[in-house]
Amino acid sequence: MQYRHVQAIDGKGAVHGIALDGNGQLYAAGDSGIEVFDAAGRFNRRWPTSKPALAVAVASDGAVYAGEAGQIEIFDGTGKPIATWRDQKLLGRVTAIGFTGDSVLAGDAADRAIRRFDRSGKFLNNIGKDNPVNGLLIPNGVVDFGVDAQGIVYAANPGKHRVERYTPGGELLGHIGRFDGVDPAGFTGCCNPTNVAIRDGIYTTEKAGPRVKAYDFSGKLLAVIATDLFDANCKNMSIAVDARGRVYVVDTVKAAILIFERVNA
Amino acid sequence: MSEDLTRRTVLAALAGGAVFLVKKANGQIVWQVNAARCINSRLGDTGVEACNLCTTECVVALSAVRAVNEYSKCGRCNICPAYFNISSAVNELGQPGEKLCPRDAIARKPIGKVDPEDPANNFYEYIIDEEKCDGCGKCVLKCKEPLGLGSITLRVRYDRCVNCNRCSISRACPQNALMQLPIGQAL
Numbered sequence: 001m002q003y004r005h006v007q008a009i010d011g012k013g014a015v016h017g018i019a020l021d022g023n024g025q026l027y028a029a030g031d032s033g034i035e036v037f038d039a040a041g042r043f044n045r046r047w048p049t050s051k052p053a054l055a056v057a058v059a060s061d062g063a064v065y066a067g068e069a070g071q072i073e074i075f076d077g078t079g080k081p082i083a084t085w086r087d088q089k090l091l092g093r094v095t096a097i098g099f100t101g102d103s104v105l106a107g108d109a110a111d112r113a114i115r116r117f118d119r120s121g122k123f124l125n126n127i128g129k130d131n132p133v134n135g136l137l138i139p140n141g142v143v144d145f146g147v148d149a150q151g152i153v154y155a156a157n158p159g160k161h162r163v164e165r166y167t168p169g170g171e172l173l174g175h176i177g178r179f180d181g182v183d184p185a186g187f188t189g190c191c192n193p194t195n196v197a198i199r200d201g202i203y204t205t206e207k208a209g210p211r212v213k214a215y216d217f218s219g220k221l222l223a224v225i226a227t228d229l230f231d232a233n234c235k236n237m238s239i240a241v242d243a244r245g246r247v248y249v250v251d252t253v254k255a256a257i258l259i260f261e262r263v264n265a
Numbered sequence: 266m267s268e269d270l271t272r273r274t275v276l277a278a279l280a281g282g283a284v285f286l287v288k289k290a291n292g293q294i295v296w297q298v299n300a301a302r303c304i305n306s307r308l309g310d311t312g313v314e315a316c317n318l319c320t321t322e323c324v325v326a327l328s329a330v331r332a333v334n335e336y337s338k339c340g341r342c343n344i345c346p347a348y349f350n351i352s353s354a355v356n357e358l359g360q361p362g363e364k365l366c367p368r369d370a371i372a373r374k375p376i377g378k379v380d381p382e383d384p385a386n387n388f389y390e391y392i393i394d395e396e397k398c399d400g401c402g403k404c405v406l407k408c409k410e411p412l413g414l415g416s417i418t419l420r421v422r423y424d425r426c427v428n429c430n431r432c433s434i435s436r437a438c439p440q441n442a443l444m445q446l447p448i449g450q451a452l
Contacts, residue, residue, distance in 0.1 A: 160386065179359055181353065181355070232312065232411075233311060
């Protein structure tokens with residue numbers, strides 16, 4: 001499988017996280033708030049967040065969740081505030097948000113865990129914390145995960161060079177990935193993959209040097225999507241995949257979002 | 266008037282030199298590596314080779330410069346790019362088969378809660394043996410962000426440095442990374 005670079009979207013500042021909604025609109029979380037781009041990549045709207053937004057996700061009802069330090073802000077699709085969940089202990093530094101069933105998941109990099117809440121913000125359980133021994137090892141400072149159609153959580157565990165599969169209740173089901181500095185099927189460096197997205201397979205980004213890859217759910221490498229298009233100093237490159245299989249990746253140094261599509265898809 | 270000024274200037278220069286020599290004699294002015302200038306640790310430079318001028322140019326045998334790991338910044342990684350040669354083939358343990366340090370000056374040991382069944386679950390401490398290290402900078406370069414966390418830097422060790430008036434490393438360093446500082450700022 002091969003991919004080609006088809007488009008780049010320049011953000012207005014630092015981009016920490018991206019997400020797509022059901023209509024193919026792209027949401028970018030940055031220091032000054034949320035920016036929204038239409039399915040063609042044209043800027044549509046923006047609104048401020050009360051703190052730098054480190055992650056963004058869009059629920060099936062269109063509500064937009066922004067992960068920040070110490071809180072999650074929830075907006076409607078126009079940017080009107082709906083609610084704020086504040087919790088310095090459980091939401092120390094929210095670098096990823098997702099949904100499984102009726103639950104909201106938040107990756108808390110401050111405590112190296114994924115928190116599961118109900119839709120009202122009530123805490124339910126941790127995922128990946130101290131499981132099986134030291135939990136998510138993130139020297140890169142970011143917790144990131146994706147969720148498949150069955151609600152299984154795929155968490156990047158970069159210190160172990162793995163993507164781990166968890167039930168929403170926090171049971172570790174298994175993993176894909178291994179260290180390898182030579183074979184591109186493995187993950188190299190001290191701590192990769194840093195970021196993950198789930199669609200028809202497992203999509204990952206790595207740092208030093210920047211690399212984007214696609215795996216099937218068994219862990220077989222399907223494609224090295226991109227390597228040399230990114231600034232070499234990029235790290236923690238957020239990734240999203242749309243329903244057409246187009247892959248969106250943040251260049252964290254250039255503050256741009258690069259889009260790739262399959263060749264002969 | 267101009268003669269006075271000239272005399273005053275010369276006297277001031279002599280006084281300044283005397284103050285410098287007194288401070289130096291008291292150990293107050295020392296040479297140190299500026300990590301923000303050193304090519305091995307300076308952020309933003311990627312794809313460069315490790316510079317080993319601190320090893321080759323120092324007048325002290327084995328150099329007065331050492332790699333120092335600041336533990337508060339260290340990620341305690343399972344696969345540390347400063348310890349392993351991460352480009353070498355993987356061995357039966359799933360780790361790089363080769364170490365990076367040519368003098369085998371870094372020791373690795375698991376710390377905290379240890380999983381005996383899966384070494385990847387553990388945190389590791391990396392300890393630099395300063396009797397072996399010669400400040401070649403290879404580990405420093407590999408610890409630099411974004412590959413590492415920048416916890417390892419080069420430092421002049423004052424029990425080894427003879428505090429030359431004109432440090433021979435500073436004369437050779439193209440980055441002008443060796444600088445003189447009051448000892449309180451240099452540590």
